Amino acid sequence: MLDARGQETLTGSAQSEIFQILRDGQPRTRSELAALTGLARSTVAARVDALLRAKLISPIADAASTGGRPSRQFTFDGTRHSVLGVDIGATHVHIALTDLHGTMLADIQESIPVADGPERVLGWVIDEARRLLTEHGTGLALRAIGVGLPGPVEHSTGRPVDPPIMPGWDRFDVPGMLSQALGVATLVDNDVNVMALGEHHDFWPDVEDLLFLKVATGIGAGVITGGRVHRGAQGIAGDIGHVWVPEAEGVLCRCGSIGCLEAIAAGPAIAARLNAGGMDVAGTQDVVAAVLRGDIEAIREVREAGRVIGRVLTTCVSLMNPSVIVLGGPISNAGDHLLAGAREIIYTRSAPLATSNLQIVRSRGGDKAAVSGASSMAIQHVLSIDSVEALVRDAA
Amino acid sequence: MLDARGQETLTGSAQSEIFQILRDGQPRTRSELAALTGLARSTVAARVDALLRAKLISPIADAASTGGRPSRQFTFDGTRHSVLGVDIGATHVHIALTDLHGTMLADIQESIPVADGPERVLGWVIDEARRLLTEHGTGLALRAIGVGLPGPVEHSTGRPVDPPIMPGWDRFDVPGMLSQALGVATLVDNDVNVMALGEHHDFWPDVEDLLFLKVATGIGAGVITGGRVHRGAQGIAGDIGHVWVPEAEGVLCRCGSIGCLEAIAAGPAIAARLNAGGMDVAGTQDVVAAVLRGDIEAIREVREAGRVIGRVLTTCVSLMNPSVIVLGGPISNAGDHLLAGAREIIYTRSAPLATSNLQIVRSRGGDKAAVSGASSMAIQHVLSIDSVEALVRDAA
Numbered sequence: 054m055l056d057a058r059g060q061e062t063l064t065g066s067a068q069s070e071i072f073q074i075l076r077d078g079q080p081r082t083r084s085e086l087a088a089l090t091g092l093a094r095s096t097v098a099a100r101v102d103a104l105l106r107a108k109l110i111s112p113i114a115d116a117a118s119t120g121g122r123p124s125r126q127f128t129f130d131g132t133r134h135s136v137l138g139v140d141i142g143a144t145h146v147h148i149a150l151t152d153l154h155g156t157m158l159a160d161i162q163e164s165i166p167v168a169d170g171p172e173r174v175l176g177w178v179i180d181e182a183r184r185l186l187t188e189h190g191t192g193l194a195l196r197a198i199g200v201g202l203p204g205p206v207e208h209s210t211g212r213p214v215d216p217p218i219m220p221g222w223d224r225f226d227v228p229g230m231l232s233q234a235l236g237v238a239t240l241v242d243n244d245v246n247v248m249a250l251g252e253h254h255d256f257w258p259d260v261e262d263l264l265f266l267k268v269a270t271g272i273g274a275g276v277i278t279g280g281r282v283h284r285g286a287q288g289i290a291g292d293i294g295h296v297w298v299p300e301a302e303g304v305l306c307r308c309g310s311i312g313c314l315e316a317i318a319a320g321p322a323i324a325a326r327l328n329a330g331g332m333d334v335a336g337t338q339d340v341v342a343a344v345l346r347g348d349i350e351a352i353r354e355v356r357e358a359g360r361v362i363g364r365v366l367t368t369c370v371s372l373m374n375p376s377v378i379v380l381g382g383p384i385s386n387a388g389d390h391l392l393a394g395a396r397e398i399i400y401t402r403s404a405p406l407a408t409s410n411l412q413i414v415r416s417r418g419g420d421k422a423a424v425s426g427a428s429s430m431a432i433q434h435v436l437s438i439d440s441v442e443a444l445v446r447d448a449a
Numbered sequence: 450m451l452d453a454r455g456q457e458t459l460t461g462s463a464q465s466e467i468f469q470i471l472r473d474g475q476p477r478t479r480s481e482l483a484a485l486t487g488l489a490r491s492t493v494a495a496r497v498d499a500l501l502r503a504k505l506i507s508p509i510a511d512a513a514s515t516g517g518r519p520s521r522q523f524t525f526d527g528t529r530h531s532v533l534g535v536d537i538g539a540t541h542v543h544i545a546l547t548d549l550h551g552t553m554l555a556d557i558q559e560s561i562p563v564a565d566g567p568e569r570v571l572g573w574v575i576d577e578a579r580r581l582l583t584e585h586g587t588g589l590a591l592r593a594i595g596v597g598l599p600g601p602v603e604h605s606t607g608r609p610v611d612p613p614i615m616p617g618w619d620r621f622d623v624p625g626m627l628s629q630a631l632g633v634a635t636l637v638d639n640d641v642n643v644m645a646l647g648e649h650h651d652f653w654p655d656v657e658d659l660l661f662l663k664v665a666t667g668i669g670a671g672v673i674t675g676g677r678v679h680r681g682a683q684g685i686a687g688d689i690g691h692v693w694v695p696e697a698e699g700v701l702c703r704c705g706s707i708g709c710l711e712a713i714a715a716g717p718a719i720a721a722r723l724n725a726g727g728m729d730v731a732g733t734q735d736v737v738a739a740v741l742r743g744d745i746e747a748i749r750e751v752r753e754a755g756r757v758i759g760r761v762l763t764t765c766v767s768l769m770n771p772s773v774i775v776l777g778g779p780i781s782n783a784g785d786h787l788l789a790g791a792r793e794i795i796y797t798r799s800a801p802l803a804t805s806n807l808q809i810v811r812s813r814g815g816d817k818a819a820v821s822g823a824s825s826m827a828i829q830h831v832l833s834i835d836s837v838e839a840l841v842r843d844a845a
Contacts, residue, residue, distance in 0.1 A: 205802075214802075262682050276768065278674050285770025286658050287802050293767040297760060297798050299695040310798075364693060368764045371689040372672065374681025402693050402706075406601075406610075406683050 069438045071100045072109060072129075076436065080113050080126035101127055107448040108133035108194075109441065132156075134444075135193040136435060137182050137235070138428030139200040141174060142244065143167055143218055143270065147420075148178060150185045151428045152193065153435060155254065159189035160424065167203055170221035171230070179234040196444075198231050198239040199431035201247030201423045208288040211241035217307075218270075238440075240430045244423055245291060246282050248416075249275025251426025252379050256417045262375040265416075267382035268362065268391060270337050272315050278373070293365060294319070300361050314365055318358040320384055326354055337383055344387040352390050359394020366395060367402045374407055381416030389415065465834045467496045468505060468525075472832065476509050476522035497523055503844040504529035504590075505837065528552075530840075531589040532831060533578050533631070534824030535596040537570060538640065539563055539614055539666065543816075544574060546581045547824045548589065549831060551650065555585035556820065563599055566617035567626070575630040592840075594627050594635040595827035597643030597819045604684040607637035613703075614666075634836075636826045640819055641687060642678050644812075645671025647822025648775050652813045658771040661812075663778035664758065664787060666733050668711050674769070689761060690715070696757050710761055714754040716780055722750055733779055740783040748786050755790020762791060763798045770803055777812030785811065 070090045075081065081089075087097045104110045104127075111130035131153025140147040144167070149160035161181050165174055186195060204216025211228040213219055228239035242250075249265035257263055265275040274291035276283040283290050294315040295308050306316035316322055320337025327334050327343065330350055334340055343351035366378060378399070385391045396413050403411075416422055434440060466486045471477065477485070483493045500506040500523075507526035527549025536543040540563070545556035557577050561570055582591060600612025607624040609615055624635035638646075645661035653659055661671040670687035672679040679686050691702065691709040702712035712718055716733025723730050723739065726746055730736055739747035762774060774795070781787045792809050799807075812818055830836060 274768065278679055283674055283769070286772035286806060287770055289800065289802050290770035291768060292770070292800055292803065293764065295800060296764045296767050365764060368689065368692045368761060369768050371692050372670065372687060372765050372768060373679070374683055374686035374688070376682035404685065404688055404691060406685050407688065410682060 069441060071097065072104055072441050073438075075104075075110055075127060075129045078129055080128040082124040082126050084124065086127075103445045103449065107441075107444045109444060131432075133193065134196045134435065135186075135190055136196055136428055136431035137185075137198045138424045138426070138431060139178055139182075139198060139231075140244070140247070140423035140427055141167055141178075141200065141202050142423070143203050146174060146178060147424045148181055148185065149424045149428055150182075150189055151432070153196075153432055155425070155428060155432060157425075157428075158193075159185050161185065167219050167222070171225040171227065175227065175230050179231065182235060195235065195237050196435045196440075197237050197431040198235060199247070199427035199429070199434075200227060200231070200239060200241045201244040201427045202227070202241060203244050205289060205292075206241050206243045208242070208284055211239065238434060240434055242282070242430060243273070245273040245275045246284070247275075247426035247430065248381055248418070248422040249277055249291075249379075249426065250282055250429050251422040251424070252381065252416055252418050253277050253280075254429040255422075255425055257377055257379075260377050262373060263377045263379065264366070264369060264373065264375045265379045265381060266362065266366065266385070268319065268358070268380065268384040269382040270320050272319050272362070274369070276373070277375075293369070296365055298361055298365060314361065318361045323351075323354045323358055323384070327351060341383045341387040344390060352388070355384060355387065355390040356394040358384070359391040359396075360398050361394075362391070363395035363398030364402070367399050370399060370403050370407050370411065376410055376412065378411065378413045379416050380413070381418070381422060385415055386419060465837060467493065468500055468837050469834075471500075471506055471523060471525045474525055476524040478520040478522050480520065482523075499841045499845065503837075503840045505840060527828075529589065530592045530831065531582075531586055532592055532824055532827035533581075533594045534820045534822070534827060535574055535578075535594060535627075536640070536643070536819035536823055537563055537574075537596065537598050538819070539599050542570060542574060543820045544577055544581065545820045545824055546578075546585055547828070549592075549828055551821070551824060551828060553821075553824075554589075555581050557581065563615050563618070567621040567623065571623065571626050575627065578631060591631065591633050592831045592836075593633050593827040594631060595643070595823035595825070595830075596623060596627070596635060596637045597640040597823045598623070598637060599640050601685060601688075602637050602639045604638070604680055607635065634830060636830055638678070638826060639669070641669040641671045642680070643671075643822035643826060644777055644814070644818040645673055645687075645775075645822065646678055646825050647818040647820070648777065648812055648814050649673050649676075650825040651818075651821055653773055653775075656773050658769060659773045659775065660762070660765060660769065660771045661775045661777060662758070662762065662781070664715065664754070664776065664780040665778040666716050668715050668758070670765070672769070673771075689765070692761055694757055694761060710757065714757045719747075719750045719754055719780070723747055737779045737783040740786060748784070751780060751783065751786040752790040754780070755787040755792075756794050757790075758787070759791035759794030760798070763795050766795060766799050766803050766807065772806055772808065774807065774809045775812050776809070777814070777818060781811055782815060 071086055083097050087094045110127045113126050134153050138149045146165050147162045150158045204219045205214050207214050212224050213222045216222050227241050231239040245267045252265055253263050261280050263277040267273050272294035274293050276291045295313040297312045298314050301312040301317035304316040306313035320340055323340050324334045324336050400408050467482055479493050483490045506523045509522050530549050534545045542561050543558045546554045600615045601610050603610045608620045609618045612618050623637050627635040641663045649659050657676050659673040663669050668690035670689050672687045690711040691704050693708045694710050697708040697713035700712040702709035716736055719736050720730045720732050796804050
């Protein structure tokens with residue numbers, strides 16, 4: 054494209070190339086960028102200036118020079134913009150303010166039941182987000198919000214769809230309310246995808262294929278293929294809590310079907326079996342507490358749940374051939390018992406090649422995986438080609 | 450980058466952009482290409498000339514002009530280069546010569562047992578390929594070969610690894626032998642991935658997520674996610690023939706394990722049950738023949754196999770959320786009986802949202818899916834950025 058003075062300018066992918074190259078954090082001079090992209094030095098210089106104005110890159114100390122004019126190096130600088138990660142659980146909300154490197158600058162947690170409805174929950178998020186930004190966001194421009202919700206989310210709109218434990222939230226415009234109040238784009242996904250993203254980003258960034266399984270009041274998976282969240286045709290990939298397992302034959306699930314994985318291996322099912330054996334446990338948290346205090350029956354039941362889950366995961370391993378399976382959620386995190394049961398079946402029942410390099414591990418992110426994944430989702434958005442172009446235009 | 454005359458030239462992705470834009474088959478003028486890419490008109494003109502020399506694009510009839518110099522349009526032309534697709538099955542070999550649009554120019558089939566070993570089988574492929582090229586390839590330059598093999602293939606080397614029905618082929622350098630004889634790159638994959646690719650390319654090109662299941666002497670799946678073959682960490686994604694199913698409990702599989710899907714739902718297992726009931730069927734082909742002549746017992750057994758397969762596919766549907774499941778291989782293609790059994794279970798046992806837009810269909814490519822997929826694999830390679838750049842350089 055020729056600009057008004059007849060000089061060549063570039064749009065689209067060629068322009069964005071320079072920022073995408075600098076994102077790896079390695080400092081480079083203008084000459085190195087010209088060589089890497091094949092763009093003219095004048096084009097590179099103009100682009101570097103635009104990225105500097107947009108505060109997306111910074112110059113670093115001059116490179117050692119053997120004489121003549123030293124060559125200045127530039128690198129990605131994510132410390133001048135911020136995002137909010139929001140993890141909304143069944144009974145808690147967790148907000149974190151991070152920069153574009155994912156460094157957490159401040160966070161706050163509160164016990165709020167999601168059943169209180171979107172106005173109350175998101176109202177709290179908005180108030181606390183403003184406070185975090187005022188107290189910890191000086192000099193930082195907020196650029197996006199990422200939200201994880203404990204129910205199915207329509208990917209194209211970011212709205213919850215028929216969420217079973219979220220009364221009042223069905224089709225509520227979560228992105229609309231947050232974006233209007235805080236003035237930036239809002240990305241929404243279900244909590245399991247967000248936890249998978251957080252775990253992948255923080256602990257397995259180089260792994261292409263990872264399966265994250267959350268075992269709590271329900272059971273669900275987050276599927277990472279080719280380094281990205283796989284959502285599938287209707288955006289419900291990973292929804293394996295209601296696959297039929299022979300061990301649950303005859304057991305009614307809360308979804309109305311018979312024989313679901315959740316009906317035998319999730320927190321409430323384990324609690325029910327312990328109660329039938331004479332214990333008095335109210336739900337998932339009581340099961341976790343019993344396991345942690347060493348109750349033999351509770352440990353036995355959790356391990357058996359791990360075996361049933363392992364059987365389903367064996368099919369997942371054969372289909373996807375991941376290199377890492379991460380078990381998360383409160384039941385997985387109560388010692389290594391669920392993990393041991395799952396490993397026993399997966400390593401016994403899978404093809405040798407499928408498990409030769411397969412790691413099956415507990416979540417390392419733990420309670421923080423969801424809020425970290427929500428931040429990562431927002432950062433991915435801010436650093437996308439279109440968003441970077443918009444930041445550059447606004448700074449011009 | 451500045452060339453010797455101080456003019457700007459482009460390398461890499463910016464250059465390739467023009468060809469990648471023209472690949473959609475829509476004719477465009479140089480001005481339109483300049484506007485779409487943001488590249489200088491002189492750069493576009495030079496690039497168009499290079500692609501013309503490489504015989505990858507052609508000018509088409511001049512666009513209607515309102516006066517002045519008419520603007521010539523250019524479009525992708527795949528008729529000047531060819532690829533070979535090679536489908537090697539347990540007892541047959543099928544070779545097809547196609548152009549870069551995937552149009553089949555000639556093909557030949559022969560009954561050759563893969564157990565005759567690589568020298569005999571690939572020797573026949575080389576002889577017949579040369580004959581096809583001489584008789585039907587005039588004016589076409591052969592650019593690549595795609596091969597599907599009936600066993601596991603190491604993706605990085607294209608060599609078969611421990612293939613159970615291919616004596617003499619273990620770690621044989623299939624790409625090396627074909628490339629040396631025919632002078633072009635050779636891509637190799639297992640037959641199920643190749644069939645999935647053929648079915649996707651020919652009949653479901655706009656579908657992002659597709660699952661192809663082959664039911665024959667063995668059972669295996671080809672997984673398409675985001676429009677591409679998903680191979681997984683060890684390249685064995687889709688290898689679901691040996692997942693445990695309760696219906697096969699106590700049944701010994703040819704792999705040495707107990708309770709595999711194949712041990713109850715593949716051709717030999719169905720044949721064994723029919724024989725136990727007093728019939729005399731030798732294997733998969735006899736089962737197919739019995740079904741096609743309307744034998745009630747054979748139909749009943751195939752439908753029941755479909756149900757068992759459907760149970761495993763239900764987990765796959767929950768995990769991947771595909772929009773299409775294609776059932777292929779001889780057992781699937783013997784009427785709608787396997788399909789009916791699989792549909793019955795998948796539609797009953799999946800979450801409503803997962804099946805609301807899910808199509809479960811028989812293979813449309815049938816016997817030709819594999820050779821077509823092998824050609825597609827070769828074409829994808831020829832039209833990749835690096836390969837196009839090499840063709841342009843060679844033609845300069």
